[in-house]
Amino acid sequence: EAGVAQSPRYKIIEKRQSVAFWCNPISGHATLYWYQQILGQGPKLLIQFQNNGVVDDSQLPKDRFSAERLKGVDSTLKIQPAKLEDSAVYLCASSLGLRDTDTQYFGPGTRLTVL
């Protein structure tokens, strides 16, 4: 079974530029999560989708971050404009979505450096 795919793996941009990350979840998984992991910290949830609807975006900085999940499969997370403090690894995870406690499977992450 293929895992969660993410691209790009690494991205370096300057502050005030925009950037986008892509995630392809495990086939058949209805729930998709984006987490932000700052160096030395645990992942923090940014947004949760159930199919193509947003379930939880309470910790998403909506003035600069946006995310979408068209057709309930792939998802894109965008930052515009980026700030220095956005430097982090952005992890995508997916789960079956039958229950809130279904196991979340993580992708390898996209490491963003903002200069």
Added chain:
Amino acid sequence: QKEVEQDPGPLSVPEGAIVSLNCTYSNSAFQYFMWYRQYSRKGPELLMYTYSSGNKEDGRFTAQVDKSSKYISLFIRDSQPSDSATYLCAMQRGSTLGRLYFGRGTQLTVWP
């Protein structure tokens, strides 16, 4: 105060040692407790999953939850160099949504 506290280490032990990793939490609504392992440049992978208080064993790994003390532990017996990774505790309320609340992770090195 963060909802989940975890000593970041680093922790360095010889091969074959017993490793003890711990987390404390403040929110009594947490019902589900997990341990994830994260290798360098990789995403977290689920190691152990426990509901409520008690012990759970899986091979060399044992997870313990003490809800009365708001304290969870992961024990690794006969540690191997391949166990070298960052170990993240995570928790879920279970009643609403699927958000995981993570500790900051403990970096473990097992030397031969």
